[in-house]
Amino acid sequence: xxxxxxxxDTLVIGGGVVGAALAWGLxxxxxxxxxxxxxxxxxxxxxxxxxxxxxxxxxxxMFDYARWTRRSADLWPEFAAMIGEETxxxxxxxxxxxxxxxxxxxxxxAARARNFAMKDVTGPDDYGAEIxxxxxxxxxxxxxxxxxxxxxxxxxxxxxxxxxxxxGLHIAMEARGVRYVSNARVxxxxxxxxxxxxxxxxxxxxxxxxVLAAGHGTTELAPALxxxxxxRPEKGQILVTERCATRLLPMPTHVLRQTDEGTVLIxxxxxxTGYSTASYTPVLTDIARHALRCFPALAALKVVRSWGCVxxxxxxxxxxxxxxxxxxGAFAIACHSGVTLAAAHAMELAGVIASGSFGDxxxxxxxxxxxxxxxx
Amino acid sequence: MPKRIETxxxxxxxxxxxxxxxxxxxxxxxxxxxxxxxxxxRDSVVSGAPRGIHCMMGACFDCLVExxxxxxxxxxxxxxxxGMTVRxxxxxxxxxxxxxx
Numbered sequence: 373x374x375x376x377x378x379x380x381d382t383l384v385i386g387g388g389v390v391g392a393a394l395a396w397g398l399x400x401x402x403x404x405x406x407x408x409x410x411x412x413x414x415x416x417x418x419x420x421x422x423x424x425x426x427x428x429x430x431x432x433x434m435f436d437y438a439r440w441t442r443r444s445a446d447l448w449p450e451f452a453a454m455i456g457e458e459t460x461x462x463x464x465x466x467x468x469x470x471x472x473x474x475x476x477x478x479x480x481x482a483a484r485a486r487n488f489a490m491k492d493v494t495g496p497d498d499y500g501a502e503i504x505x506x507x508x509x510x511x512x513x514x515x516x517x518x519x520x521x522x523x524x525x526x527x528x529x530x531x532x533x534x535x536x537x538x539x540g541l542h543i544a545m546e547a548r549g550v551r552y553v554s555n556a557r558v559x560x561x562x563x564x565x566x567x568x569x570x571x572x573x574x575x576x577x578x579x580x581x582x583v584l585a586a587g588h589g590t591t592e593l594a595p596a597l598x599x600x601x602x603x604r605p606e607k608g609q610i611l612v613t614e615r616c617a618t619r620l621l622p623m624p625t626h627v628l629r630q631t632d633e634g635t636v637l638i639x640x641x642x643x644x645t646g647y648s649t650a651s652y653t654p655v656l657t658d659i660a661r662h663a664l665r666c667f668p669a670l671a672a673l674k675v676v677r678s679w680g681c682v683x684x685x686x687x688x689x690x691x692x693x694x695x696x697x698x699x700x701g702a703f704a705i706a707c708h709s710g711v712t713l714a715a716a717h718a719m720e721l722a723g724v725i726a727s728g729s730f731g732d733x734x735x736x737x738x739x740x741x742x743x744x745x746x747x748x
Numbered sequence: 749m750p751k752r753i754e755t756x757x758x759x760x761x762x763x764x765x766x767x768x769x770x771x772x773x774x775x776x777x778x779x780x781x782x783x784x785x786x787x788x789x790r791d792s793v794v795s796g797a798p799r800g801i802h803c804m805m806g807a808c809f810d811c812l813v814e815x816x817x818x819x820x821x822x823x824x825x826x827x828x829x830x831g832m833t834v835r836x837x838x839x840x841x842x843x844x845x846x847x848x849x
């Protein structure tokens with residue numbers, strides 16, 4: 373199959389939330405974009421994630437990440453409206469703020485200290501996280517379990533239906549002329565003349581620029597382009613209840629969220645089991661037990677499904693954005709929070725990539741920080 | 749309309765929305781309903797569109813019905829039993845602090 377030998381401005385490798393947000397943004401910047409996606413059997417963090425657009429506590433170890441997260445949360449309402457208008461799809465995005473429940477004095481003190489440490493992180497623009505006591509929590513969450521002693525409320529937090537987001541991005545990018553090729557696993561990608569060429573199961577594709585946005589699939593492709601993408605897998609498991617007409621949760625919390633369609637999602641675990649997406653009863657039991665401590669009323673709901681999914685994490689948990697020094701025009705983008713950062717990726721990062729270079733942007737997200745850490 | 753390819757054997761009787769349905773012992777609720785020509789088991793909580801039997805093997809969660817007062821049971825995964833009260837579902841379940849409302 374050689375008919376795919378059609379030049380684009382940019383090849384985006386990966387059709388998940390990160391790749392699709394960038395492809396939409398690049399098309400919006402006027403580029404001709406081809407998205408090369410793998411098959412349905414790959415890890416697909418975009419289909420297994422929880423759907424939080426979450427600001428509080430992100431980037432406690434890297435304030436540039438905290439600011440970038442906040443930037444994305446600020447852009448999210450406009451971003452969701454744009455995708456909604458271009459697709460006639462309601463992404464079920466809401467920004468009511470988010471609550472992190474605290475079940476011990478130790479947790480509460482740690483959250484208080486973190487909120488204090490981060491209070492000036494966005495300058496005069498309020499960081500927007502505050503500790504609320506049990507009395508305040510009772511007004512927001514009727515039926516809270518006795519073990520919850522307080523919480524941290526983040527004004528800028530929200531949530532979205534992540535499957536509708538992924539679908540919306542795909543419809544919107546194709547409407548803007550992006551060519552999407554599924555089952556086109558990229559076997560190799562390398563410099564080719566003035567641009568780049570990718571060999572795939574569906575033929576050869578070339579473009580002036582290339583963006584690796586394939587989650588864990590990025591690591592293997594990166595070195596040939598002078599890119600470094602150190603990522604580690606971390607499994608999270610999620611339980612889903614039957615649909616519930618009662619609005620149990622007026623806002624998302626860090627482990628519970630009720631979707632627009634009524635189901636309650638219950639997470640989350642942090643497990644080191646390699647790239648396995650298996651879902652196991654012992655961990656699910658712990659997840660359910662913790663959820664019931666927060667909300668005893670959940671016991672009345674049936675769990676209809678559970679699954680495991682693998683997070684895309686760098687060694688410090690913060691994003692890795694790398695513009696190749698040796699192959700200018702090649703970029704690699706990986707992050708844990710593809711949903712939270714979708715707005716910033718689509719509306720800002722894509723524009724920077726379209727310019728051909730990061731310039732002085734995103735220095736904090738460069739992977740050189742990991743080699744420094746090893747040197748110590 | 750689906751047709752039984754095996755007949756005979758002991759029968760059990762249950763009701764669907766008050767109407768008696770005769771099943772052959774060993775039938776799932778879903779197969780007994782299908783054999784009786786009943787295909788609309790509930791309306792989608794999200795869209796209101798009718799829902800019925802689809803996968804017949806417990807995977808799709810489309811054939812949810814209320815059985816003996818408990819909603820969202822999979823008709824295809826539940827054996828038909830004498831005297832069961834099966835109902836079509838409209839809307840989602842509600843809960844209160846004391847349990848199901």
